[in-house]
Amino acid sequence: MLKLENCRIMNGGFAVEADLAVAPGVCAAVIGPSGAGKSTLIEAIAGFLPLSRGRVSWNGSDLTRAQPGKRPVAMLFQDGNLFPHLTAAQNVALGINANLRLADAEWRRVDEALQRVGLEGMGSRKPAALSGGQQSRVALARVLVQGRDILLLDEPFAALGPALKAEMLDLVADLARESGATVLMVSHDPGDARRIADQVVLVAEGKAHQPQPAAELLDNPPPALKAYLGSA
Amino acid sequence: MAGRAQPVSAFPGIGAALLVAALILGTLAAVAVRAEAGTGFAASDWVALRFTLTQASLSALLSVGLAIPVARALARRRFPGRSLLIALMGAPFILPVIVAILGLLAVFGRAGWLSQGLISVGLEPVQIYGLHGVVLAHVFFNLPLATRLILQGWQEIPAERFRLAAQLDAGPLAMWRLLEAPMLWRVAPGALAVVFAICLSSFAVALTLGGGPRATTIELAIYQAFRFDFDLGRAALLSGLQLVLTGAAAMVALRVSAGEGFGTGLDRAVRRWDAQGGLARCLDGFWISLSAAFLLLPLAAIVLAGLPGLTALKSTVWQAAGNSILVAGISTVILLGLALPMAAAVAAGRNGMTELAGILGLAASPLVIGTGLFIVIYPIADPFALALPVTALVNAVMALPFAMRILVPRAREVLGRYGRLSLSLDMQGWAFVRHVYLPRMRAQTGFAAGLAAALSMGDLGVVALFADPDFATLPLQIYRLMGAYRMEAAAGAALLLLVLSMGAFWILDRGGRWHAEA
Known part of the structure; x- marks a missing residue:
């Protein structure tokens, strides 16, 4: 269970309050108006922004x-x-050892991860020699070898076209299901949330709300979310 | 509120900054303590002060005054060789002073091309020694710098403004009032201040083209007090005066100057619709040809004069060249050892003091640091035996401000772009430095190292203070050859020095960019 208890996150002159819990293995979309503090919430969980209060x-x-x-x-x-x-394989390897000192067995894990995301044999390429989608796959392969319990996505696929983005989100959902990771992903697009998220964390007016079942919340949005989504 | 976490520690950089500050301020303190024992300023010191200010003012006014039409012409004309000429205007920065002086002598000297021409039509030859020679050399070095600074101002006028002006059918006068005058008003004072500050601490130019009681700068007076009279008290007193001058000028220059002339993209040509008339074209052509000739003729003269001497170089010259390479190598290593951690510390934030230590070198003069080091070393060791390491160290400190200007913006970019990713991968300290910081900084490191090596290779400053007759770097050896009127040998050695300086810069700069991913 990922818990944020009575938290106050400061980001420059701007603050976000959060008091919520996400159950293990859940995929939660973080949505809300731009500037409301979605990235601030994610960065605090990742440890980039200090809390002025809470736990x-x-x-x-x-x-x-x-x-x-x-x-x-x-x-x-x-x-x-x-x-x-760094090459694709080295970029993935950083997820195992930041000094790039890997045992042979660990390099094999890197190869397997690249294979799992569909980049078999491309480990020696540098990012410039890969397409945007392939670059995203390398980053996901690294997430795979990191084997962390929580995966945070701050709109990493925003620059990809709609079809490619959907493909990447499906890959994220598959990988998360296999590893049992808890996912929090920032999104502008309610479609993303419907596609892979079980729950939705609404961030609006400086407050991050307790996660709600995705379909239910998006079908019957509360006023703050309704204002953001617009009348469809 | 606590700042963001950073993957690289600021402490090594703060340590390096403390070392630099200790060197500059410590030698200053040594000088100050010694100066109290002095007897106050002599009349000749005030003459030196007046000459220093006069030549620096004249050099600044002439350099910037001439740079305005040249930059204007370059800004609105496109011609083959334009980007080459603009790139070449960056070269005097790393051109050894002594080489340029030999080139200027070959063109403007008593036996030079200009005098020969004048004599052949029955006129008097020109006289290069004294105030006008010093100013001429300073304009040679600073006209290109001022041109680049002002050209940058012209390039920063948004292209849309020129489109709008063309749409409004603005003539030359309207163009001037709408676009050019406001820009110059912003840029020219900075250029003036920068050139003035550079010329204040002129040593090698005054040493070779000035001299005599009426053409002595304070830097030169320090050297003379030191070298001829061994009057450390007076050298210290003059150092104090010099420090006040350069410190004040550097403060003004930093405050009013916008760029440093290293900017790339200067060769970009903005589409212009104005100034298509015949007269404007002729005038621009005149200014471009004049500046190109002024820049290229002395360089050509050095190559022509040096080629015959190059085959007959004495072993002392080769020895001096070996010393120069060694000094430049050590100096570059020291510079990178200081600048890379300092740039990381500045980029990691909350290190105003480190940034300050980085620019302290702008206010310090090499002869002042040299005098201070001499005073400190003298009681405990033989300073002359330490000529090589001291020269390398002082050269590194003098190159530090330029290196910081090159490294810091990139270090900020690297930490901004990869800092969070590295932290989230738990890649910190040495792992970050080795796998991210150094590889991402490579191109800028190469550029900074190239500048440092070339500046050190061509430096004729503190080495003149410390060298005994048995030791010389190549610039010092050339100066000695000139003093002995062995001009052909001097020209040959100068060509060698030119090749070494430019070669060192080219190799290091290229090496940094070799196979570097953007």
Whole structure:
């Protein structure tokens, strides 16, 4: 269980309050108007933004003061998820050892992860020699080898076309189901939420709400969400 | 509120900054303590002060005054070789002063091309030594710099403004009032201040083309007090005066200047619709040809004069060249050892002091640091035996401000773009430095290293203070050859130095960009 208890997250002059719990293995979409604090919420869970109040915990262990790299969290950012001077395999390998010192068995895990995301034999390519979709797959392969309990997505597929984005989201859903990871993904698009999310965390007016079942919430939106979605 | 976490520690950079500050401020303190023992300024010191200010003002006014029409012509004309000429205007920055002086002598000297021409039509030859020679050399170095700074101002006028002006059928006067004058008003004071500050601490130019009681800069007076009279108290007093001057000028220059002339994209040509008339074309052509000739003729003269001497270089010259390569190599390593951690510390934020230490070198003069080091070393060791490491160290500190200007923006970019990703992968400290910071900084590191190596290779400053007759770097050896009127040997050695400096820059800069992914 990922718990944010009575949290207040400061991001510059702007604050987001969060008091919510996400059950293990759930895929939750974080939606809301732009500037409401979706990324702020995600960054606080990842450990990039300090809490001025409250507590973050995973299965009972306190994460509030843990360094980003020491949390059970893997994260994909909007852009810059790969190092352009490292090969695809090296980029994946960073998920196992940040010093790139891997045993043979671990390099085999890297190859298997690349194979799982459909990039067999492309490990020696650098990101510039890969398409946008393939770059996203490399980043997902790294998430796979990281084997963290929580996966945070801050709109990493926003630059991809609709079909490719849907393909990536399906891949994320598959990988999460296989590993049992808990997923929180920021999204602008209610369609994304309907596609793979079990639950929706609404962030509006400086507050992150308790997750609600996705289909139910999107079919009968409360006023704040309704204002964001517009009348369809 | 606590700042964002960063994958790289600021402490090594803060340590490096403290070292630099200790070197600059410590030598300053040594100088200050020593200066109290002095006897106050002599009349000749005030003459030196006045000459320093006069030549720096004249050099700044002439450089910027001439740079305005040249930059204007370059901004509105497109011709083959334009980007090459603009790139070449960056070259004087790393051109060894002594090489340029030999080139200028070959063109403007008593036996130079210009004088020969004048004599052949029955006129008097020109006189290059003294105030006008010093100013001429400073304009040679700073006209290209000022041109690049002002050209940058022209390039920063948005293309839409020119389109709008063309749409409004703006003539030359309207163009001037609407676009050009406001831009110059913003850019020219900075260029003036930068050139003025550079010329204040001129040593090698004054040493070779000035001299004599009426053409001595303060830097040169420090050297003379030190070298000829061994009057450390007076050298210290003059150092104090110089420090106040350069410090004040550097503060003004930093405040009013916008760019540093390193900017790329200067060769981009903005589409212009104005100034298509015949007269405007002729005038622009005149300014472009004049500036190109002024820049290229002395360089051509060095190559022509140096080629015959190159085959007959004495072993002392080769030895001096070996010393120069060693000094440049050590200096570059020291520079990178200081600048890379400092840039990381500045980029990681909350390190105003580190940034300040980085630009401290702009206010310090090499001769002042040299004097201070001499005073510190003298009681405990033989300073002359340490000429090589001291020269390398001082050169590195003098190159530091430029290196920081190159490295810091990129370091900010690297930390901004990859900092969070690295943290989330628990990639910190050495792992981050090795796998992310250094590889991503490679092109800028190569550029900074190239500048440092070329500047150190061509430096004729602190080495003149510390070298005994048995030790020389290549620039010092050339100066000695000139002093002995062995001009052919000097020209040959100058060509060698030119090749070494430019070669060092080219290799390091290229090496940095080789196979570098954007």
